[in-house]
Amino acid sequence: MRKLLILFSLIISTIAYSQEIKTEFTLQEAIDYALENNRQSKNAALDIDAAIKQKWETTATGLPQISATIDYQNALKRNVFVFGDQIIQAGSKHTLTGTATLSQLLFDGSYLVALQSAKVYLEISENAKIKTDLEVRKSVINAYGNVLLAKESVSILERNIAVLEKNLNDITKIFENGLEEEESVEQLKITLSSVKSNLNNTSRLKDLAYQMLNITIGKPINESIVVAENLDALAVANIQLELLDTTNNAENTIDYKIAANDKVSKELLVKLEKSKALPTLSAFVNGGYSGNRESFNFTNTGEKWYGSSIFGVSLNVPIFSSGMRSAATQRAQINLEKSEISLTETEQVLNLQIQSAKSDYQFAIEDYQNKKENLALAERIEKKNQTKFFEGISSSFDLRQAQTQLYTAQQELLQTMLDVITKKAELETLLNTTI
Numbered sequence: 001m002r003k004l005l006i007l008f009s010l011i012i013s014t015i016a017y018s019q020e021i022k023t024e025f026t027l028q029e030a031i032d033y034a035l036e037n038n039r040q041s042k043n044a045a046l047d048i049d050a051a052i053k054q055k056w057e058t059t060a061t062g063l064p065q066i067s068a069t070i071d072y073q074n075a076l077k078r079n080v081f082v083f084g085d086q087i088i089q090a091g092s093k094h095t096l097t098g099t100a101t102l103s104q105l106l107f108d109g110s111y112l113v114a115l116q117s118a119k120v121y122l123e124i125s126e127n128a129k130i131k132t133d134l135e136v137r138k139s140v141i142n143a144y145g146n147v148l149l150a151k152e153s154v155s156i157l158e159r160n161i162a163v164l165e166k167n168l169n170d171i172t173k174i175f176e177n178g179l180e181e182e183e184s185v186e187q188l189k190i191t192l193s194s195v196k197s198n199l200n201n202t203s204r205l206k207d208l209a210y211q212m213l214n215i216t217i218g219k220p221i222n223e224s225i226v227v228a229e230n231l232d233a234l235a236v237a238n239i240q241l242e243l244l245d246t247t248n249n250a251e252n253t254i255d256y257k258i259a260a261n262d263k264v265s266k267e268l269l270v271k272l273e274k275s276k277a278l279p280t281l282s283a284f285v286n287g288g289y290s291g292n293r294e295s296f297n298f299t300n301t302g303e304k305w306y307g308s309s310i311f312g313v314s315l316n317v318p319i320f321s322s323g324m325r326s327a328a329t330q331r332a333q334i335n336l337e338k339s340e341i342s343l344t345e346t347e348q349v350l351n352l353q354i355q356s357a358k359s360d361y362q363f364a365i366e367d368y369q370n371k372k373e374n375l376a377l378a379e380r381i382e383k384k385n386q387t388k389f390f391e392g393i394s395s396s397f398d399l400r401q402a403q404t405q406l407y408t409a410q411q412e413l414l415q416t417m418l419d420v421i422t423k424k425a426e427l428e429t430l431l432n433t434t435i
Contacts, residue, residue: 023219024226027144027234030217034140035133037218044125044132051125055118062111068100092292099288106282106313109275117268124261131254134429136216141425143213145418148231150206156410157199164192164403170390184389184396191400195407235417238424239365244358246431250350254432259339259346266336273329279317286310350430357427364419371413378402378409 025033035041073095081088105111168188175185211221219225250256287309291298318325385402388394428434 023223024228025144025217026228027141030144030213030227031137031140033219034136034217038136038216039218040132041129041136042218044129048122048125048129051118051122055122058114058118061114062105062108065103066100067103068098071095071097071099092294094293094296094298095290096293096298097288097290099286101284101286103282103284105280107278108280108282109278110272113268113272113275116271117265120261120264120268124258124265127254127257127261130432131258134254134432134434137434138425138429139216140213142422143209143216144227144229145231145234145421146209147206147213147227148229148234149414149418150202150209151227152231152414153202153411154199154206156414157195157202160195160407160410161192161199164188164195167386168192171396174390181396187396187400191403231414231417235368235420238421239368240424241365243424243427243431244362246433248351248354250347250354252432253350253354253430255430256343256346256350259343263336263339263343266332266339270329270332270336273325273332276325276328277318279315281313281315283313284311354427354430357423357430361420361423361427364416364423368413368416368420371409371416375406375409375413378406382406 075091075093075095078089078091078093168185171184171188175182210225213227214221214223214225287307289305289307291303291305293303297303382399382402382405385394385399389396389399
């Protein structure tokens, strides 16, 4: 009994410990995990599997086909023939016939087009998977960055609160000794209350950011995970100026390839409509045995079976469709022209989007450097004003203004760090690259 209790305690302890284990992710690990577990990525991978099966299904329609049939007939009431005084019953009471047929498509223009279409369909599915993975990667980067932003914001706000509480405690003592006005205490209280409110809101946003990251990478929404990166270090790592020098070649983007797939599929539809005017040729051969019995004794090896075999060729030649095939071909040709126009427009739009994304990324890098310098200035200004305030040289209003400027500079710098990361991800998604 004692051993059972010890074993039970160990099991409970193991379960409790496993529940406390947190999964730690770097950004790249989170991306890799999402590409395997994100629901959209998994569905896109299944679409490729389905396209492979569809390709073989189409191919198999032009390969030899074998079928077999077994027919049994029971003459409940047989026909009779009357010859004078004789009445003769026609046929047998029981008839069993087994037939096997081998058929082969010899020529069908639509089948040849279908083979090409199946290949294009597979390519479409593969490009869709690439597009999905790029979007999932971008979503993970955004979600991961938002977690880091919220975490860093909470840390900064907590540090600001600690400084404010110390300042408030010091100025309250000075006020109680009659050496400072009450307004100075009230100003600090207002600032402290505002920062605490921001901290509460940011803490809630941090929880939501973690949940969004879990959903994006394919984990349960409330599972505990740990992000291993640092926002500032990650921003620096994502400053890659060589990305700005890449050639704006829209044809390498996945969106262009998808649009090109659409054009090819429209070309195949034109071919399909034209192929309907071509003849089709097929052949078959079958063989079978038939047994006729007055009683149901088909398993009796002494009874006779009669064999038969047929070979045939079928040629189907379309002659006149009252203009139906011509209209269908013209309609397909119109849709092809529309897809060609769309492809040209897609190329132009993509080149513009790439140039715009490069501009946004370059601005994010420049803004990051600018906001970093601004924060250093704001910190010095706030420190000077704090010293002047406690020396009685400046007012509480001046200190509050300097503190507000500092807090704004802190948040602006954090946002520019995130912008560097996300703008780079946006550009990489457009360029179909992950350098």
